[in-house]
Amino acid sequence: MPDENLSETTDFNPTLDAEYDQDSLIPGSERYVERRESWSAEVRAKWAFRTLQYGPSERQRIDLFPGSAGNSGLVVFFHGGAWKSHEKEQFHYIADSMVTEGFAYAAVDFDSVPDVTLKEQIDQAINAVEFLVRNPDGYSGQELYLVGHAAGAHLAAMAVTTNWPSRLGIDTCPLKGGMVISGIFDLEPIRHTERNEYLRLSAAQAKALSPIERVLEHPCPLVIGWGSDESDAFKNQSREFAAAWRRSGGRCNAFELPRSNHLDMSLELGDADGPLLKAFLNLDAEAT
Numbered sequence: 001m002p003d004e005n006l007s008e009t010t011d012f013n014p015t016l017d018a019e020y021d022q023d024s025l026i027p028g029s030e031r032y033v034e035r036r037e038s039w040s041a042e043v044r045a046k047w048a049f050r051t052l053q054y055g056p057s058e059r060q061r062i063d064l065f066p067g068s069a070g071n072s073g074l075v076v077f078f079h080g081g082a083w084k085s086h087e088k089e090q091f092h093y094i095a096d097s098m099v100t101e102g103f104a105y106a107a108v109d110f111d112s113v114p115d116v117t118l119k120e121q122i123d124q125a126i127n128a129v130e131f132l133v134r135n136p137d138g139y140s141g142q143e144l145y146l147v148g149h150a151a152g153a154h155l156a157a158m159a160v161t162t163n164w165p166s167r168l169g170i171d172t173c174p175l176k177g178g179m180v181i182s183g184i185f186d187l188e189p190i191r192h193t194e195r196n197e198y199l200r201l202s203a204a205q206a207k208a209l210s211p212i213e214r215v216l217e218h219p220c221p222l223v224i225g226w227g228s229d230e231s232d233a234f235k236n237q238s239r240e241f242a243a244a245w246r247r248s249g250g251r252c253n254a255f256e257l258p259r260s261n262h263l264d265m266s267l268e269l270g271d272a273d274g275p276l277l278k279a280f281l282n283l284d285a286e287a288t
Helices: 014-019 030-046 088-098 118-134 151-160 164-168 203-208 232-247 262-268 275-281
Strands: 050-053 061-065 074-078 104-108 144-149 175-181 222-227 252-257
Touching: 014 232, 030 088, 030 262, 061 088, 061 118, 074 088, 074 118, 074 151, 088 104, 104 118, 118 144, 118 151, 118 164, 144 151, 151 175, 175 262, 175 275, 222 232, 222 262, 222 275, 232 252, 252 262, 252 275, 262 275
Parallel strands: 074 104, 074 144, 144 175, 175 222, 222 252
Antiparallel strands: 050 061, 061 104
């Protein structure tokens, strides 16, 4: 149940809580961890990378796979499990699709909640993007795309909805597009689950830290994806974010992948022939 020390009480909703509990929704989820780790080891043996430090803590690091010379730009990835203990090394496998298609690939790490607050974690994610914008060594420096899965999609969406021209003191946004998969874009429902024991969000904080509340006018194009076998709560998060994006004049290709659960969607990002990457490669053409 929610922590009694929270500054305001929240009504715990057991049905909603179950819809966000992937361990109970996907029995044997450890097999996905094993697949990510073995695939990532294969990628590290195939593609060169280097590690960059973008902030003071041990976890504030970026593994950059530069790919080939003259690459098509940089894909910046924020991993899922951001409110637990996953680390960037488990997601090196996504370089298999992105580098194959001519991009540089950056796997970003950050401190986990509750070691830091969610606001501090978001700040770290945005700082990582700014670091890469200001230090384009190893990629073209011309095209920047943000990608995230699950809680990492929340971080990617918070970075996408940042007013970059104002932050950087420039005239145009450096972001060319993004892809957010099986994400959380409205934190208010999360306040009514056990996750709020460590997120410790008030209603005002949940609103301030929800990407759906800060969609910019005429935002960059997005791919928004979710799986057919995900819970209704997760499906609604993506559908409502896509609707908000379009209401603001943004273009997005939002769709459901058949026969896919929440963790399948993460592995899909590494498939160079899969529907997510195809949608990403046709971002400008397909986003409506």
